[in-house]
Amino acid sequence: MKVKHEKFTMKGVGRLNEDAIVAHTQANLYGVLDGVSSLVPYQNAKQETGGFIAANLAKTYFESLAAPGSLRDHLIEANDLLREQMVLATIDLAKKEELWGAAAAIIRIQEDGVEYIQTGDCMVLAVYENEEVRPLTWRQVSHLEAPAFAKWESGIANGLKSREALHETIIDTIIQNRYRSNTAGGYGVLNGDQEAARYFEYGKINLTCLKHMILLTDGMFWPTNDVHEESSYWSFVAHEILKKGIEPYTKALIELEESDPECIRHIRFKKSDDKTAVVISFH
Template sequence: MKLECISIKGTGNTNEDAYVISQADQVYAVIDGVSSLVPYENRFGQTGGAIAAELVKRKLEIMPPDAVLSDYLTFVNEKLREVMRESEIDWKQKEALWGAACAVVRVKEQHIEYAQTGDCMIFAVYEDDTVRPLTFPQVSLLEQNAIARWEDGIREGLSTRAELHERCKDILIHNRYQANESGGYGVLNGDAACADFIEYGRINRIGLKALVLATDGLFMPRPTGGKGPGWEETVLPIVHKGLQRYTDELIALENNDPECIRYARFKKSDDKTGIVVNLR
């Protein structure tokens, strides 16, 4: 079994992503920290998102071999709540909560177990290059409203990312309040309701050649006003070119569009973390 892994900081001060490679237990995960909209840093300069991602990473690295993945993520969520309580985070302000999206797999001899929350993604890739998404980017439906307003701003003549972000700020705050709510999205943020929004399952390994795990910073962006690329445009280049080359090309695309005009998105460059598990 051959592995590839990459984790690169975006335009923020720190990389709020994390990953897990536990070859002894065949457990692999990517984690995307979600910082509070209320600014927070601990005495080491870590944001809430970075703290949450690191906590999820540490807990997954010591997960018992017989743990049920979805149940264990619920346990991790409870631990995150305890850490925030110790830091006196205001539970009435969802925009103040730290959080983490997570995608985790456990590879068995005949099958793959997986669990996911947020917009981290898991893809199964078959011998004929069929790409099978095992998960759904739960935040994407809510973000469509913000992206639509962003694109309206571009059409109205706004030309900087700062102006466009301010135009969408109220939607982004509203979306944060949809965390672990009906019609919203699941995320590890200490809220007990998270347990109802964790997606999980199991597939067999027949014809399977690779698993690709990715945080949303690795997704190929959609051209402004255009149709979004399918998952094949992200996953197959990763499998065929390798994570490093794909990531280099994606960063070059982002650097050529620093104000997020040609490709509507909220950051010039988001943190990027991915794992490819080659099963053949």
């Protein structure tokens, strides 16, 4: 079996690209990471944010593995290393708004299947020879974002016309949501919390008729209200990426975002998020 991969990442509106790519070809191990910066501003001596540090710590850890074992065990170890780094930086681990974090989607290709693990809102999609798309994961934050999106829509209805003003209406909800990380009814995220492993989603699929695996950070998600209702959302996203290629797809998405800079037509929290994808193809 031959495997090839295509990868691409692009910075959003932030100063740094807080996404990262894992590409450990010798171990057939690939992944995407989406850094989550603290709500309390933090930068180290290199002017790196907590989200940047978290994503790149996990990237370096996975790409340095000599003999990869269980992805779950490895993600636990990466989470422990992140906690150690925050302790060294005197971060108050009891205050979740101060924590550095990362969402993750990582796979390892084996002779008899593909092992995967995810936390946060990164996605793993399997695409088969008959073009069927199988989401292996779920956006763990979607149920918590819904109330914030409803407030955003209410703000628009009440005449707010700037992203900055709309963001002020939801900041309390965002802070509350941080305290639901790695809790029952909340969402999983890699943030040094010792409860994080309880919210990893992981498993293994076999290789029968498998054609592609697609790994995405949330910046690559096409606006839902721009997808025809009769289409399966993840099937639409997967086939647009495969048809166009990752970079052209990304540029088309950015054009759409640039046409709606205040996030009125397509509701989102920032004009353009960091965007990262890896596509693995089997031959």
